[in-house]
Amino acid sequence: MTRASVSPKFLFSIVGMVFLIIVPEIATTGFFLHMATVILLWTILCLSLNVIFGYGGQLSLAHGGLFGVGAYVYGVLATKLGIHFWLAFPAAGIVTGIVGLLIGIPSLRLKGPYFVIVTLGFNIILVAIIRNLTSLTGGVNGLVGIPGPGIIPGPFFALDFNSKTSQYYLILFFLLVFWLVMYFIRDSRIGKCLAAIKEDEDLCQSVGINTMWVKVQTFLLSSILAGLGGVLYASYIGVLAPDDASFHVGFDALVYLTVGGIGSVVGTILGPVVMILISEFLQAFVEIRLFINGLALVILIIFMPQGLRGGVAYLWKRLFQTRGNAT
Amino acid sequence: MVLRGKDVLLTVRNLVKEFGGLRAINNLSFEVNKGEILGIIGPNGAGKSTLFNLLTGVLSPTRGEIIFDEKFVTGLSTHVLAQRGIARTFQTTRIFMDQTVLNNVMIGVVPKTKHSVWNAIMNRRKMKREEDGLLKRCEGVIRFIELEEKAGRFAGELGQEEQKRLAIGIAMATEPKLLLLDEPTGGINIEEINHLMGIIRKIWSNGITICLIEHKMKMVMELCERIVVLNYGTKIAEGAPQEVRLNEAAIKAYLGEEYAA
Amino acid sequence: MAELLQQVLNALVLGCIYCLVASGLTLVYGIMHVPNFAQGNLYMAGAYVVFLLESLFGINYWFVFLATLLIMGAVGWAIERVCFRPVRNAPHVNSFVVALGVLMAIEGLIVIFFGADYKEVEAPWKRIVDCGGVTIGGQRLLLILGTLLTMAILQYFIKRTKKGMSLDAMSQNRELALVVGINVNQMSLLAFMISTGLAGVAGALMAPVSFVYPAMGMTPLLVAFAAVIFGGMGNLSGAVLGSFVMAGAQVFSTQYLSSVFSDIAIFGIMIAILLFRPKGILGGRG
Numbered sequence: 040m041t042r043a044s045v046s047p048k049f050l051f052s053i054v055g056m057v058f059l060i061i062v063p064e065i066a067t068t069g070f071f072l073h074m075a076t077v078i079l080l081w082t083i084l085c086l087s088l089n090v091i092f093g094y095g096g097q098l099s100l101a102h103g104g105l106f107g108v109g110a111y112v113y114g115v116l117a118t119k120l121g122i123h124f125w126l127a128f129p130a131a132g133i134v135t136g137i138v139g140l141l142i143g144i145p146s147l148r149l150k151g152p153y154f155v156i157v158t159l160g161f162n163i164i165l166v167a168i169i170r171n172l173t174s175l176t177g178g179v180n181g182l183v184g185i186p187g188p189g190i191i192p193g194p195f196f197a198l199d200f201n202s203k204t205s206q207y208y209l210i211l212f213f214l215l216v217f218w219l220v221m222y223f224i225r226d227s228r229i230g231k232c233l234a235a236i237k238e239d240e241d242l243c244q245s246v247g248i249n250t251m252w253v254k255v256q257t258f259l260l261s262s263i264l265a266g267l268g269g270v271l272y273a274s275y276i277g278v279l280a281p282d283d284a285s286f287h288v289g290f291d292a293l294v295y296l297t298v299g300g301i302g303s304v305v306g307t308i309l310g311p312v313v314m315i316l317i318s319e320f321l322q323a324f325v326e327i328r329l330f331i332n333g334l335a336l337v338i339l340i341i342f343m344p345q346g347l348r349g350g351v352a353y354l355w356k357r358l359f360q361t362r363g364n365a366t
Numbered sequence: 367m368v369l370r371g372k373d374v375l376l377t378v379r380n381l382v383k384e385f386g387g388l389r390a391i392n393n394l395s396f397e398v399n400k401g402e403i404l405g406i407i408g409p410n411g412a413g414k415s416t417l418f419n420l421l422t423g424v425l426s427p428t429r430g431e432i433i434f435d436e437k438f439v440t441g442l443s444t445h446v447l448a449q450r451g452i453a454r455t456f457q458t459t460r461i462f463m464d465q466t467v468l469n470n471v472m473i474g475v476v477p478k479t480k481h482s483v484w485n486a487i488m489n490r491r492k493m494k495r496e497e498d499g500l501l502k503r504c505e506g507v508i509r510f511i512e513l514e515e516k517a518g519r520f521a522g523e524l525g526q527e528e529q530k531r532l533a534i535g536i537a538m539a540t541e542p543k544l545l546l547l548d549e550p551t552g553g554i555n556i557e558e559i560n561h562l563m564g565i566i567r568k569i570w571s572n573g574i575t576i577c578l579i580e581h582k583m584k585m586v587m588e589l590c591e592r593i594v595v596l597n598y599g600t601k602i603a604e605g606a607p608q609e610v611r612l613n614e615a616a617i618k619a620y621l622g623e624e625y626a627a
Numbered sequence: 628m629a630e631l632l633q634q635v636l637n638a639l640v641l642g643c644i645y646c647l648v649a650s651g652l653t654l655v656y657g658i659m660h661v662p663n664f665a666q667g668n669l670y671m672a673g674a675y676v677v678f679l680l681e682s683l684f685g686i687n688y689w690f691v692f693l694a695t696l697l698i699m700g701a702v703g704w705a706i707e708r709v710c711f712r713p714v715r716n717a718p719h720v721n722s723f724v725v726a727l728g729v730l731m732a733i734e735g736l737i738v739i740f741f742g743a744d745y746k747e748v749e750a751p752w753k754r755i756v757d758c759g760g761v762t763i764g765g766q767r768l769l770l771i772l773g774t775l776l777t778m779a780i781l782q783y784f785i786k787r788t789k790k791g792m793s794l795d796a797m798s799q800n801r802e803l804a805l806v807v808g809i810n811v812n813q814m815s816l817l818a819f820m821i822s823t824g825l826a827g828v829a830g831a832l833m834a835p836v837s838f839v840y841p842a843m844g845m846t847p848l849l850v851a852f853a854a855v856i857f858g859g860m861g862n863l864s865g866a867v868l869g870s871f872v873m874a875g876a877q878v879f880s881t882q883y884l885s886s887v888f889s890d891i892a893i894f895g896i897m898i899a900i901l902l903f904r905p906k907g908i909l910g911g912r913g
Contacts, residue, residue, distance in 0.1 A: 164894050249477075337728035
């Protein structure tokens with residue numbers, strides 16, 4: 040392979056991107072488009088988890104809650120205060136970021152399992168708070184009638200986001216932006232710091248890296264991404280219930296991310312695609328979903344901890360890159 | 367030409383470290399002068415590594431003061447001290463096995479640059495422009511520790527002595543004023559020891575102050591201008607190697623101690 | 628006054644359940660350094676096994692109880708060997724993920740076979756005892772006595788039998804245990820089976836007292852974690868103490884505040900301990 044030829048990864052990304060863009064065209068039913076949109080939303084949640092877990096090495100079980108916070112803040116701002124999507128979107132992101140700091144700063148001081156348990160505890164508290172602020176959040180009944188992104192009036196033409204197709208593109212747009220952010224982080228200095236901290240945090244400190252600060256920033260970014268995902272979800276679905284913030288949401292995101300490939304960008308969409316398609320085929324057996332998810336998690340982390348992305352990369356190497364192999 | 371005045375870089379004053387009932391460092395006081403190589407020796411369990419842990423903020427002293435570069439630094443955290451110019455290596459060679467040699471050294475260079483999430487997203491062009499400079503610094507360090515041919519290899523693939531050099535390189539990348547080396551030649555053969563000693567001399571001749579924990583008396587005698595002898599956390603002797611050699615207390619402490627010549 | 632005593636009794640009953648679950652949790656953490664997130668659902672599984680055996684075969688509760696114990700021990704064996712042993716030498720996080728996967732798989736399996744609705748198990752001892760204005764159902768009394776018995780047996784095992792003492796030694800000093808030749812595989816398996824057995828006992832004791840439903844294991848899991856952290860990870864007596872403290876906190880904050888606040892209260896305590904006294908109130912070995 041000469042330098043000039045195109046790498047398979049690049050090719051695959053282009054094909055994938057094109058496919059994502061033409062989905063609304065090839066969607067034969069509204070349901071297909073809906074499923075694709077749901078997959079994109081899960082991808083955003085998975086990528087937010089990937090930032091703190093895949094890059095940062097910290098398994099957060101609070102991300103269902105953070106997703107829910109973003110969704111609810113938008114829901115409340117939109118239904119109770121009539122604030123427009125384009126103002127509420129960043130506002131919800133900021134609020135989720137603040138919640139993320141409140142959770143992250145104490146939690147990130149803790150090592151290993153303690154961090155996991157504490158984030159789980161925080162998620163429970165978040166749901167409890169959501170359930171309790173009935174006047175604001177509707178309590179156990181949740182919120183209904185949450186408006187979508189609506190119409191942005193413009194100088195020459197208005198951007199109309201009332202159709203499902205336009206909402207799909209809106210979500211896809213943000214997904215692409217978030218993916219870009221992930222790439223920036225991964226290849227940057229802080230990305231290198233994160234990888235180093237994952238391997239040996241003490242060594243990092245001894246060369247002068249303020250590991251706590253690095254981890255907190257990463258958690259902050261991760262929280263904001265989860266929250267923004269929640270906003271997009273709320274604006275798309277239109278209804279919210281406290282279960283949308285439950286730790287089970289975080290568990291599912293973990294499953295999807297593990298299936299796709301923890302630490303990889305493509306893994307964030309691979310997982311949701313595979314798992315959601317599987318659960319669609321097992322439509323008749325809705326109860327099986329939880330079991331399949333748990334099983335998938337156990338099997339993958341034991342046999343393919345790099346997920347499908349890792350599996351494919353491994354197979355590719357074996358099949359196509361046998362240079363220097365004397366057989 | 368490096369000026370070797372009698373300026374004091376590090377002062378340790380009445381340092382005490384207790385773990386519950388155990389006193390690991392007992393009223394320790396000594397100074398490290400700018401530009402010198404100070405040896406810290408003593409039998410196992412004398413508190414040498416504990417001392418390094420105190421100097422690098424891994425542990426905080428029960429009592430006493432540490433003054434570095436004319437400022438009180440007692441109780442500051444590890445990364446702050448590293449940023450101020452105290453670098454160290456560990457007794458067990460600690461490097462990033464899963465990273466290339468270049469990336470390893472780069473981790474030493476990064477802390478003094480802007481490395482936030484914000485900069486990664488918003489200031490990409492500026493970060494990119496600085497990359498060249500950072501890369502040059504890394505290459506400089508890699509040349510210094512004589513690992514140019516292995517720059518692209520993974521740290522895990524290096525030999526023992528190469529890994530030790532890499533660990534020193536990572537510490538050097540932080541541009542320290544004081545370098546603490548904790549038994550840098552543990553577990554390698556004579557040739558490799560001599561090679562490493564050469565590197566340490568090179569570091570010293572660049573004006574960096576070095577504090578060296580060592581068991582091998584030959585190394586200590588040849589490299590160090592002064593030695594501090596510890597036993598049970600207490601300083602029992604201090605001075606030029608030749609003086610200490612004749613010191614009774616020091617000899618007593620080593621009675622029954624086996625050490626490589 | 629009777630009101631207060633009733634609440635104390637409630638706390639006692641809950642405390643017993645948490646105590647069993649937490650003991651298993653802390654044992655496994657002390658030996659394997661794995662926080663077994665699936666422990667709550669193992670407790671739930673124990674309750675379902677009792678339900679299944681009793682409703683299918685209509686056997687006497689006591690036989691069902693013993694059968695459940697054996698079945699849960701076997702389940703523990705299987706889970707340790709199949710799920711946790713392969714990731715023993717992998718990065719720590721992997722075992723966390725495995726535990727979460729097992730948590731989900733167990734709940735998923737139960738939902739497949741039993742559905743999500745509430746089940747009831749008949750209590751073997753329907754007497755209601757009245758004690759100075761405080762009523763206690765026979766099953767709840769049984770629960771308390773059963774817990775005492777189980778913990779006594781556990782204590783005996785740990786302090787008096789060879790295997791148990793090895794377990795104790797290993798949870799105190801893993802490296803030393805390895806050096807003197809204690810078999811890590813064996814110890815991990817033993818610890819896990821005991822832990823699952825404890826969860827099973829808790830589930831079996833609780834089944835006739837309250838409803839049996841798939842989500843019943845989550846709160847005990849989280850309270851048990853809070854209890855284990857309170858007492859220090861790996862510290863058995865700490866876990867026991869922590870369980871009753873947490874049960875008390877839960878019952879009284881539910882009574883005087885609201886059930887929502889009781890969740891917040893328990894996790895507030897747990898988080899506060901982790902931040903200010905990470906080794907637990909009693910100091911753990913982990």
